[in-house]
Amino acid sequence: GKSDIPIKISVAQKLDLEAKAKPLVGIIMGSDSDLPVMSAACAVLEDFGVPFEVTIVSAHRTPHRMSAYAISASKRGIKTIIAGAGGAAHLPGMVAAMTPLPVIGVPVKGSCLDGVDSLHSIVQMPRGVPVATVAINNSTNAALLAIRLLGAYDSSYTTKMEQFLLKQEEEVLIKAQKLET
Numbered sequence: 740g741k742s743d744i745p746i747k748i749s750v751a752q753k754l755d756l757e758a759k760a761k762p763l764v765g766i767i768m769g770s771d772s773d774l775p776v777m778s779a780a781c782a783v784l785e786d787f788g789v790p791f792e793v794t795i796v797s798a799h800r801t802p803h804r805m806s807a808y809a810i811s812a813s814k815r816g817i818k819t820i821i822a823g824a825g826g827a828a829h830l831p832g833m834v835a836a837m838t839p840l841p842v843i844g845v846p847v848k849g850s851c852l853d854g855v856d857s858l859h860s861i862v863q864m865p866r867g868v869p870v871a872t873v874a875i876n877n878s879t880n881a882a883l884l885a886i887r888l889l890g891a892y893d894s895s896y897t898t899k900m901e902q903f904l905l906k907q908e909e910e911v912l913i914k915a916q917k918l919e920t
């Protein structure tokens with residue numbers, strides 16, 4: 740029967756499968772104008788080899804898309820959501836209200852109010868619906884936090900984080916040494 744046919748997967752096909760690995764982290768942002776800030780999170784996840792997806796979801800301009808995204812994320816295998824937004828930054832909080840997954844909020848600095856408006860919108864969540872909020876524009880830390888959370892699901896990410904911390908420390912020590920000599 741058909742099941743007797745040996746399945747051979749070529750190297751190219753294998754690479755293709757790896758490239759399409761199911762995303763574990765979902766990065767969303769309110770507008771494409773947030774991309775210059777949020778792209779740092781993408782770069783970190785790429786460096787750590789974390790499969791992720793990235794798209795635009797706006798709490799105000801695409802409310803139905805936002806609820807569909809939040810409701811489906813866990814079922815689709817996403818483990819953590821990183822949500823960036825500026826101004827009246829309701830996206831991270833509203834998504835957190837509709838998913839059991841951990842949500843990390845990135846306050847994006849707009850042209851007015853220096854991003855403090857966004858920081859306050861994201862961090863001041865009511866009891867019962869937490870959003871882990873990072874510093875203004877610091878999507879790097881959002882990605883690093885997401886990887887730490889993934890460590891609870893796959894310990895290889897914890898190992899990678901340990902290596903990252905050692906490398907980071909070493910880099911500072913080298914700079915200190917240079918300064919002292």
Ligand code: RP5
Nearest residue numbers: 769770772773824825826847
């Ligand atoms: C927010 O409003 C977005 O997250 C963005 O930071 C800000 C401005 O959006 P645009 O007017 O640039 O699209 O929803």
